[in-house]
Amino acid sequence: MERKNFLKSLFVGAVSVPAVLAACSKDDADAATPATGGSTSGGGSTSGSCAVAPTETEGPFPTKVPSSYVRADITDGRAGYPMTATITITNSNNSCAALAGALVDIWHCDAEGNYSEYGGTGMQSTNYQAVHFLRGRQTTDASGQVKFTTIFPGWYSGRATHIHVHVYSATGTSLKVTQIAFPEGTGTAVAAVNGYKKGLSGYTSNAQDNVFSDGVAQELATVTGSTTAGFQLNSTFAVPA
Secondary structure: OOHHHHHHOOOOOOOOHHHHHHHOOOOHHHHHOOOOOOEOOOOOEEEOOEEEOOOOOOOOOOOOOHHHOEOOEOOOOOOOOEEEEEEEEEEHHHOOEEOOOOEEEEEOOOOOOOOOOOOOOOOOOOOOOOOOOOEEEEEOOOOOEEEEEEEOOOOOOOOOOEEEEEEEOOOOOEEEEEEEEOOOOOOOHHHHHOOHHHOOOOOOOOOOOOOOOOOOOOOEOEEEEEOOOEEEEEEEEEEOO
């Protein structure tokens, strides 16, 4: 759904910044996630000794036809610091064993904070509806891993740096929609990238982000590397499969 149309569905005749933030807030579906243990930081739940990844909103920019973008390199020529994203999926219903054969979709904004497949509206003036950069799908291997070649994401108003993740079973059943958060502060990759040309003035931190403000313990990636050598991101999510 276009961001402008999304806002129109919430308010008539006015574009509201709070509405934009609400569009990126936590999804009510998390309440339906079964839990055999207590609640955990970040909105997830526990299943035995395995913490289930929090359920988050897909946001206003989900990939429209994810099955069309089965690929490991999702860069599509977008400028930015190179980054390899390694995501590991485990099965919370099987003692956190690696989940092989799962479909993993990711998508994120470019260095300027824009998404492909959307635009030409008041909320994203640049029209990228006809292109599909920084979106892709991979199938987990025997270790439950997928790897994507991409760029370090930029940021846009109201959100911290993040990557969207949607995990499906091998048969296409949705198992989890969540997001990856990035470490912040002195010495981190976010500080090194410094918002690309935008800088970090006006940046929304994880603590102030509507999605991550309740905690990022289960969503916070490990990010190493540099602007000269490129970055490596590692993230692990448990899903009920």
